[in-house]
Structure formats: structure tokens, C-alpha cells
Amino acid sequence: MSKFEELHKLMSEMEKDDGLPLKKGATKLVFGTGNTNAEILCIGEGPGFNEDRIGEPFVGQAGKLLDKLFVLAGLERKQVFITNVVHHRPPENRDPLPEEISAYGKYLDKIIEIINPKVIITLGRYSMAKFLPNVFISAVHGKRYEVLVGGHMTTIIPMYHPAASLRNGVVLEAEKNDFLQLKEILSRMEEEEKKKVPESEQMSFV
Numbered sequence: 001m002s003k004f005e006e007l008h009k010l011m012s013e014m015e016k017d018d019g020l021p022l023k024k025g026a027t028k029l030v031f032g033t034g035n036t037n038a039e040i041l042c043i044g045e046g047p048g049f050n051e052d053r054i055g056e057p058f059v060g061q062a063g064k065l066l067d068k069l070f071v072l073a074g075l076e077r078k079q080v081f082i083t084n085v086v087h088h089r090p091p092e093n094r095d096p097l098p099e100e101i102s103a104y105g106k107y108l109d110k111i112i113e114i115i116n117p118k119v120i121i122t123l124g125r126y127s128m129a130k131f132l133p134n135v136f137i138s139a140v141h142g143k144r145y146e147v148l149v150g151g152h153m154t155t156i157i158p159m160y161h162p163a164a165s166l167r168n169g170v171v172l173e174a175e176k177n178d179f180l181q182l183k184e185i186l187s188r189m190e191e192e193e194k195k196k197v198p199e200s201e202q203m204s205f206v
């Protein structure tokens with residue numbers, strides 16, 4: 001099965017899962033969208049008003065800013081896959097509760113497993129905490145971390161949530177700078193990748 005097919009199968013399972021705690025109050029499941037073969041997976045917090053109506057992540061004001069931030073990093077939205085920590089809108093856009101994050105977590109883990117990204121960009125504190133617990137976003141934003149995710153070493157880059165940048169000009173400037181630096185990080189990673197020689201191509205007599 002292709003990643004595209006696997007993700008569609010997972011989405012159908014999720015749509016049928018009446019045990020998901022935020023399902024009742026939501027209009028649509030916001031599973032995730034983008035390139036199913038992406039090397040970069042972006043994980044936000046949870047759908048807002050517009051996402052709930054349309055069924056796609058980051059389609060409101062925060063999404064418009066995210067598109068501009070991608071440009072700073074030399075990326076386009078269609079290159080990456082975008083999902084959230086919870087896939088139904090929390091009532092009144094409140095923060096997701098720990099038990100809700102854990103209920104949706106098994107699906108998020110499966111999305112990560114299928115996409116198998118080289119890089120995960122977390123948007124905001126909730127997705128950051130999944131991979132980098134016990135840190136402050138103000139201390140780690142924009143930096144590169146190598147973390148074991150589902151058995152694979154994966155690069156995690158925690159970013160501020162674009163909605164936080166819309167509320168605070170200082171955060172916005174920091175986030176713009178982080179996405180500019182992301183361009184550098186991604187090209188450094190590409191160079192590192194080119195230098196790697198597969199074990200199968202190494203001749204050695206010791």
C-alpha cells in the first residue's frame with residue numbers, strides 16, 4: 001500500500017471512531033493535508049473555527065501566516081504534510097486537555113509512522129511537548145534537536161505557533177528569523193545526507 005493509501009485508510013478509521021473525545025462538538029475531522037511523501041511533517045495544536053468547517057488544517061489567519069513563513073524557509077505548503085495534536089476542534093478554541101491529547105495520540109503516532117519524516121516541525125507548545133518534554137519554547141524555538149521517534153532518529157525543530165506570532169510582534173520577529181534559519185538547517189541536512197555513504201558500498205578489510 002502507498003503512503004497515500006495508508007493515510008486514507010487511517011483517516012477512515014478515525015472518522016468511524018466515536019470514542020474520540022472532541023468528536024461530538026466538532027463539524028469535521030481535520031486529519032491532515034499535504035504531500036503524503038513529504039520529508040517534513042508539521043504538527044500544530046488543533047483545528048480552529050475555519051479548519052472545523054473546511055476539514056483542513058491551518059486554513060485561517062494562522063495558516064496564511066504559516067504560508068508566508070514557509071516561503072522564508074524556501075518551502076511551499078504542498079511539499080510538506082500538516083497535521084495537529086488533536087484532530088477535532090476543542091470547544092471555543094480552548095487548549096486541548098492532556099486526556100484529549102493522549103486519545104488522539106495513537107492516530108498522530110500512526111500518521112508519523114506512515115509519513116516517516118526526516119524533519120518534524122512543531123508549531124506551538126503542545127506538539128513540542130510530545131518530543132521535547134520539560135522545555136520552554138522561549139528557550140528552544142528554532143533550534144535543531146535529534147530525537148528517537150518511533151524507532152527512527154528524527155530532527156525536531158520547535159517553532160512558535162503562528163497564532164502566537166499574530167498576537168505578539170516580538171514573537172513574530174523571532175519566528176520569521178527561525179524560518180529563515182530553517183532554510184540553513186535544511187540545506188545543511190542535505191549536505192550531510194550527500195556525505196553519507198551506505199554501508200553496502202563500503203569496502204573494508206578490518
Ligand code: URA
Nearest residue numbers: 044045046047057058
Ligand atoms: N491552529 C492549529 O494549531 N492548527 C490548525 O489546524 C489551525 C490553527
